[in-house]
Each structure stands twice: as structure tokens, then as C-alpha cells.
Amino acid sequence: MSAPSIFWLTLFFVVPTMLVVAISFHAAAPDGGIGKEWTLHTWRSISNPNYPAIIWRTLWISAATTVGCVILALPCAFAIARMDKKWRAFMAGLIMLPFWTSFVVRVFAWRLLLHPEGFVKHLLLAMRLTQPDTQLLYNSGAILLVSIYSFLPFAIMPIYAAAEKFDFSLLEAARDLGARSFLAFRKVFLPGIRRGVISAILMVFIPSVGSYVIPDLVGGKNSELIGNKIYQRTFPDRNLPHASALSALMAFAVLIPLALVAAALKRQDRKEALRLADGNPVKQRGGAA
Amino acid sequence: MKRNAFPLVMLLLVLIFLYLPIVVLTANSFNLSRFGGAWEGFTLKWYAQLLDDRQVWSAFANSLLIATGATLASCLLGTTAALALHRWNSRLQLFHYGLIYTPLVIPEILMGISLLLTFTAVGMDCGLHTILLAHTTFCVSYVTMTVLARLQDFDDSLLEAARDLGAGAWVSFIKVQFPILLPGIISGGLLAFTLSIDDFVITFFVAGPGSSTLPLKVYSMIKHSPKLPVINCLSTVMLALTFALVLASRAFQNLKQPKSLTKGALS
Numbered sequence: 001m002s003a004p005s006i007f008w009l010t011l012f013f014v015v016p017t018m019l020v021v022a023i024s025f026h027a028a029a030p031d032g033g034i035g036k037e038w039t040l041h042t043w044r045s046i047s048n049p050n051y052p053a054i055i056w057r058t059l060w061i062s063a064a065t066t067v068g069c070v071i072l073a074l075p076c077a078f079a080i081a082r083m084d085k086k087w088r089a090f091m092a093g094l095i096m097l098p099f100w101t102s103f104v105v106r107v108f109a110w111r112l113l114l115h116p117e118g119f120v121k122h123l124l125l126a127m128r129l130t131q132p133d134t135q136l137l138y139n140s141g142a143i144l145l146v147s148i149y150s151f152l153p154f155a156i157m158p159i160y161a162a163a164e165k166f167d168f169s170l171l172e173a174a175r176d177l178g179a180r181s182f183l184a185f186r187k188v189f190l191p192g193i194r195r196g197v198i199s200a201i202l203m204v205f206i207p208s209v210g211s212y213v214i215p216d217l218v219g220g221k222n223s224e225l226i227g228n229k230i231y232q233r234t235f236p237d238r239n240l241p242h243a244s245a246l247s248a249l250m251a252f253a254v255l256i257p258l259a260l261v262a263a264a265l266k267r268q269d270r271k272e273a274l275r276l277a278d279g280n281p282v283k284q285r286g287g288a289a
Numbered sequence: 290m291k292r293n294a295f296p297l298v299m300l301l302l303v304l305i306f307l308y309l310p311i312v313v314l315t316a317n318s319f320n321l322s323r324f325g326g327a328w329e330g331f332t333l334k335w336y337a338q339l340l341d342d343r344q345v346w347s348a349f350a351n352s353l354l355i356a357t358g359a360t361l362a363s364c365l366l367g368t369t370a371a372l373a374l375h376r377w378n379s380r381l382q383l384f385h386y387g388l389i390y391t392p393l394v395i396p397e398i399l400m401g402i403s404l405l406l407t408f409t410a411v412g413m414d415c416g417l418h419t420i421l422l423a424h425t426t427f428c429v430s431y432v433t434m435t436v437l438a439r440l441q442d443f444d445d446s447l448l449e450a451a452r453d454l455g456a457g458a459w460v461s462f463i464k465v466q467f468p469i470l471l472p473g474i475i476s477g478g479l480l481a482f483t484l485s486i487d488d489f490v491i492t493f494f495v496a497g498p499g500s501s502t503l504p505l506k507v508y509s510m511i512k513h514s515p516k517l518p519v520i521n522c523l524s525t526v527m528l529a530l531t532f533a534l535v536l537a538s539r540a541f542q543n544l545k546q547p548k549s550l551t552k553g554a555l556s
Binding site: 002004012013017020072075076078079080082091093097098102104105106108109110111112122149156181202203206209210212217227230240243247250251254258 | 293295296297299300303304306307308309310311313314317327365366367369370373374377381382384385388389391392394395396397398399400402403404405406407409410422423425426429433480483484486487489490494503504507508511517520521524527528531532534535539
């Protein structure tokens with residue numbers, strides 16, 4: 001019964017992925033095709049001075065997006081988890097609803113807001129926070145803002161899922177013992193929802209690294225990301241080996257953190273299981289264990 | 290004990306942040322002003338211009354066709370996948386689960402380019418059929434996960450009871466398990482339909498010349514057309530469509546499994 005889906009996904013997911021890696025070890029043919037010989041030529045040209053800057057920019061914008069999303073998501077998830085059951089489901093739905101809408105439409109909405117004649121510009125001018133000739137669009141800042149907007153639900157949902165299972169009386173205990181709210185939040189709540197935070201980081205970082213629409217629509221010539229380059233190499237330049245090598249690089253950038261986290265969680269699970277088997281669950285190194 | 294109001298205030302601000310662009314966009318589709326900086330009066334003339342655009346209608350027809358096809362195919366593949374994952378706990382199913390799960394987490398652009406390369410490698414011209422194959426591929430994972438969630442609440446003793454009463458495997462599936470799973474399958478199918486209608490990146494890579502879908506049409510209008518307010522209208526229509534589909538999907542997901550009835554009948 002598992003045959004149809006395994007067959008389909010092997011054909012349209014596993015084989016294509018391996019093809020990308022294989023093609024990156026060929027050179028581009030002059031006619032836009034793929035050269036016959038196996039070569040490292042394509043991978044060597046990835047160290048061309050242009051690429052490291054773009055890769056570096058992609059990584060820092062993704063990291064900043066991740067930090068921004070998690071910081072905003074923590075208080076939201078906390079607030080939702082403390083609501084009544086009925087409100088919780090409603091709020092979770094409200095947070096997720098924008099995610100299902102068209103990505104292009106949401107990014108376009110920001111293009112409209114940040115437009116020189118748009119809502120945000122008028123608002124900032126009225127509050128005297130900006131100069132009339134400041135350009136809000138087409139720079140790294142715009143990419144960062146729209147990325148945080150787009151991926152925020154991915155950060156809120158896993159943190160909320162973890163916070164929902166958190167025993168909030170622990171927080172009250174911490175406060176009764178004299179901890180201030182923020183200290184209790186940091187020392188008791190954060191370790192308690194650690195796993196939610198880790199999945200939030202992955203859920204935001206991965207699509208940010210792969211982002212194409214956002215830098216294309218609100219970024220400028222000087223804020224290109226790997227996604228833009230993959231597109232340029234595929235269509236205007238018709239250099240498929242180059243596009244493949246960049247895609248393989250992107251795949252590594254997302255799969256390595258994913259594998260590391262999976263391994264770390266597994267090791268921790270085993271440790272916790274051993275501790276419980278010892279019958280000595282109390283022997284812990286504080287909340288940070 | 291006094292509760293800190295800070296998280297609640299943040300939640301409120303974040304909700305405004307999430308919905309403000311959508312609200313401004315929708316409002317502007319009815320605004321006489323071209324750039325929407327200020328409200329200059331209510332109008333439906335941009336919608337009239339949208340309805341006159343024949344390319345929009347053809348893109349809409351393509352989107353509906355692909356979404357319907359991808360939904361049907363992914364429901365079939367996703368439901369069988371969920372049943373297999375639920376029933377067996379083998380190494381093969383662990384691999385199977387990995388196959389279903391990975392497309393959910395990798396960036397879309399990777400799936401787009403890898404499928405494009407595959408279609409090119411086997412000499413397939415890109416067009417509606419390649420979009421359909423690509424959409425089916427990413428929809429399978431979503432349908433599987435939704436049906437799997439429904440299966441987790443399924444009482445397996447119902448199937449045993451059906452067998453004890455003499456039903457074969459097929460009859461007990463069709464008469465007992467399928468009707469209970471159906472809301473989950475419909476819910477997953479509606480999500481697949483929504484994702485297919487709204488997908489841009491993967492479609493962008495595997496679409497051939499002349500095979501435009503709604504998101505591709507919006508994108509090319511953003512890039513090339515000076516008629517900003519008409520894009521607002523098309524975007525608003527797409528938002529409304531998605532909201533309706535997601536609400537319908539949630540309604541089906543939340544339909545109660547008929548526990549009281551079956552429990553009563555069996556005991």
C-alpha cells in the first residue's frame with residue numbers, strides 16, 4: 001500500500017535531487033546544455049569573488065530573520081498558551097491563516113506599503129521619522145522586514161506547541177521563590193520550551209536561505225541572495241551546472257543544521273531515558289541540562 | 290497573582306503586523322488613488338478592468354485545472370501513504386516517512402530546479418502537465434500529514450469488529466474506515482487545492498511558455514504592468530479564495546469522529 005507514494009516520491013523527489021548533485025559535476029556546454037565529461041570545473045568557479053559575498057549575505061539575512069522571528073514569537077506563544085482552550089485554537093488559526101495565502105500576494109502587499117507613495121512612507125513622514133527622499137524598498141533592510149513578516153508564523157507555531165505543554169505553575173513557583181518575571185522566564189520557561197525554540201529556528205532559517213520571491217520583489221541589485229542567482233543561472237544565463245552547484249550548496253546549508261539538531265535531540269533522548277532507567281531523575285545539572 | 294501584560298500587548302502588535310498589509314491591500318483595491326497613499330474615494334473600476342483581462346481568465350482556468358488534478362492525485366497517493374505509515378512500523382516505513390517529511394522542510398526553489406532539470410533531462414517540454422506533476426509531488430506530503438493526524442484518533446478495534454462480523458479487508462475499509470477518514474481526506478484535499486492555487490516558486494521553474502497560472506500572472510503583472518490597482522484587485526480575489534478554502538478545510542478537520550455512536554453500538 002505504500003508502493004504508490006514511495007514510487008512517486010522516488011521518481012519526482014529523490015531522483016531529481018540526485019540529478020542536481022550529478023549535474024553540478026559537469027561543465028556547461030556552449031549551447032546551454034550540459035557537458036558530457038565529469039569535472040570539478042563548476043565547483044571551482046563557485047569560489048569566484050562574486051559568490052562568497054552573496055552566500056555570506058544570504059546567511060546573515062537568514063540568521064537575522066531567525067533571531068527577529070524567535071524574539072517576536074516568544075511573547076506571542078507565551079500569551080496564546082495562557083489563554084482558555086477555545087481562544088487558543090482561534091488564535092493559532094489566526095496566526096496561521098496568512099501562511100496559506102499566496103506568497104507573491106503577501107510580498108506584493110509590502111511592496112505597496114513601502115512604495116514611495118505608500119502607506120508606511122506617509123506614516124513615517126507624518127511622524128517625522130524619515131526624509132522625503134529615503135528609499136524604503138530595494139535594499140537588505142526591506143528583505144529582512146518582509147522575511148520576518150513572512151516566516152513569523154513558522155516561529156510562533158512550534159514555540160506555542162511547546163508552551164502549551166509547559167507547566168505554568170513552575171513559573172509561579174519561581175516567582176514565589178523571589179525570581180523576577182524576566183528571570184523566571186529566562187531560567188524556567190525558556191529551558192522548558194527548548195525544543196519548540198529549536199524547531200522554530202529551523203522552520204525559519206531553512207525557508208529564509210531558500211528565499212527567492214522576497215529578494216526579487218523588494219530587494220535591489222546590491223542585495224541579491226543565492227535564490228536570485230539560481231534563477232539567473234537557470235533562465236537568463238542558461239548555465240544549468242552552475243545553477244545545480246548553487247542548489248547543492250543551498251541544500252547542504254539547510255540539511256547540515258537539520259541533521260545536527262536531529263542528532264543532538266536523539267542523544268539527549270537517550271540520556272534522559274538512561275537517567276530515568278537509573279531511577280534517579282533528580283540528579284540534574286540545573287535547568288540548563 | 291498579577292499577570293504581566295507585556296506578552297498580550299506583543300501578541301496584539303504582532304497580529305496587527307500580520308494583518309495590516311492584507312487589510313491595506315484589500316482596501317486599496319477599492320481606492321480611486323493609483324498608489325494608495327491616501328484614500329481618494331470608493332470605486333469598482335479596477336475590478337471592471339480586471340474582469341476584462343482575458344489573460345487573467347485563462348490563468349484562472351489553468352490554475353483551477355491544475356489544482357483539481359493535483360488534489361485528486363495527491364489525495365489518492367497521500368491517503369494510501371498515511372494508511373501504510375499508520376499500519377506498519379518497519380524500516381521501510383521509516384524511509385517512507387522521511388520521503389514524505391523532507392519535501393515539507395526543504396526550500397521550494399530546490400524542488401523547482403530539481404524538477405526542471407529532470408524534465409529537461411528526459412526531454413519533456415514544460416507546460417501544464419509538468420506543473421501538474423510538480424504540484425502533485427509537493428501536495429502528497431500535506432495530504433499524508435493531515436490524514437495521518439485523523440488516523441491517530443481512529444479506533445482500530447472498529448476494523449477488527451468488522452472482520453469478526455465477516456467483512457473482508459476491502460469491505461471493512463470501504464464501509465468502516467473510509468467513511469470515518471473522509472473528513473480528514475477532504476480537509477487534506479482542500480489544503481492541497483489551496484497550496485496548488487497559490488504556489489509560485491515551483492510553478493515558476495516548471496512552467497513552459499504560455500502556461501500561466503494565477504500566481505505567475507500576478508508576478509508578471511507586478512514586474513511589467515503599470516496598472517497597480519488592478520493587481521490589488523487580483524490579489525484581493527486570491528486572498529478571499531484562500532481564506533474560504535482554509536476555513537472549509539478547518540471545518541472538515543474538526544468534524545468529530547462518530548465515537549459515541551460506534552462505542553454504543555459495539556459495547
